[in-house]
Amino acid sequence: MTGSTASRTDEGRYVLITGASSGIGAELAWLYAAQGRPLLLWGRDAARLEAVAARARACGVTVQTRVLDLADGAAAIAALRADDAAHPIGIAILAAGLGDMRRSDDVVEKAEDVLRLGLVNYATPSAMAAAAAECMVARGRGHIVMLASVAAFHALPFAAAYSGSKAGLKRFAEAQQMALAPLGIGVTLVSPGFVDTPMSRRVVGAKPFLQSAPSAARRIARAVARNQPHLVFPFVFSVLRLVDTLVPWPLKRRILAAIRADQTD
Numbered sequence: 001m002t003g004s005t006a007s008r009t010d011e012g013r014y015v016l017i018t019g020a021s022s023g024i025g026a027e028l029a030w031l032y033a034a035q036g037r038p039l040l041l042w043g044r045d046a047a048r049l050e051a052v053a054a055r056a057r058a059c060g061v062t063v064q065t066r067v068l069d070l071a072d073g074a075a076a077i078a079a080l081r082a083d084d085a086a087h088p089i090g091i092a093i094l095a096a097g098l099g100d101m102r103r104s105d106d107v108v109e110k111a112e113d114v115l116r117l118g119l120v121n122y123a124t125p126s127a128m129a130a131a132a133a134e135c136m137v138a139r140g141r142g143h144i145v146m147l148a149s150v151a152a153f154h155a156l157p158f159a160a161a162y163s164g165s166k167a168g169l170k171r172f173a174e175a176q177q178m179a180l181a182p183l184g185i186g187v188t189l190v191s192p193g194f195v196d197t198p199m200s201r202r203v204v205g206a207k208p209f210l211q212s213a214p215s216a217a218r219r220i221a222r223a224v225a226r227n228q229p230h231l232v233f234p235f236v237f238s239v240l241r242l243v244d245t246l247v248p249w250p251l252k253r254r255i256l257a258a259i260r261a262d263q264t265d
């Protein structure tokens with residue numbers, strides 16, 4: 001972990017953000033910095049992470065950074081515990097994620113990609129949420145945020161690993177929310193539609209109801225402030241989610257199998 005020295009008044013006010021080197025995570029970092037919150041920013045790309053940290057520090061807040069590949073779940077758990085011991089975490093935002101899907105020239109999804117998405121999108125954030133909960137329960141306060149996707153609501157044949165990993169995270173967050181609420185710890189599951197970030201820019205074709213990253217960050221921070229259990233945006237995806245539960249499987253299979261999707265490298 002690198003960064004400037006924290007003051008005692010920062011204790012318990014730290015916001016941990018994974019995936020802070022890009023997109024929604026970076027916007028959340030700048031939003032919370034503007035509110036005067038000290039930050040623990042995690043990412044993989046050291047140069048981009050440092051650029052985000054520098055802009056946050058310009059708001060006058062303390063910012064620590066950590067470069068870590070979340071495919072190593074055991075390292076992530078240990079790092080979270082170490083960060084919390086040094087700087088008690090008030091809000092843990094687990095935003096990092098991979099947005100891979102099957103390319104149009106692939107017959108099936110690659111086994112290695114499926115494993116990596118399972119680790120980065122589901123296993124490590126769930127384990128980190130559990131580690132954050134241990135620390136927060138001991139203090140009797142805190143808030144955990146998990147970034148899933150509206151892809152979790154639908155079985156996407158061109159993105160089985162992505163929709164499956166996000167569905168797993170969604171179920172974990174819903175269960176953890178109920179388990180932790182009586183202990184005074186908030187959990188917010190976030191299910192966005194398309195947000196304009198490097199991840200969605202790799203997707204080829206139409207991106208209906210595309211949201212800006214700053215707007216997504218503002219919605220997420222508002223949901224945390226209200227202790228909202230589940231944030232879905234934009235609203236139309238709540239309607240599609242309901243439709244998905246009502247349409248019989250034979251028809252749903254035909255509709256979902258007809259969707260064509262591709263992405264660039």
Ligand SMILES: NC(=O)c1ccc[n+]([C@@H]2O[C@H](COP(=O)([O-])OP(=O)(O)OC[C@H]3O[C@@H](n4cnc5c(N)ncnc54)[C@H](OP(=O)(O)O)[C@@H]3O)[C@@H](O)[C@H]2O)c1
Nearest residue numbers: 019021022023024044045069070096097194195197199200
């Ligand atoms: N954009 C959308 O349309 C959309 C829609 C629904 C849900 N989401 C979810 O929102 C979250 C943020 O995505 P975004 O749109 O902001 O994407 P992004 O701009 O591509 O950012 C993804 C972030 O995750 C980090 N990351 C990826 N793999 C990692 C790994 N193995 N170890 C550590 N960090 C890793 C990246 O770090 P580096 O850049 O340093 O490698 C980056 O900071 C993701 O969970 C995504 O699934 C996005």
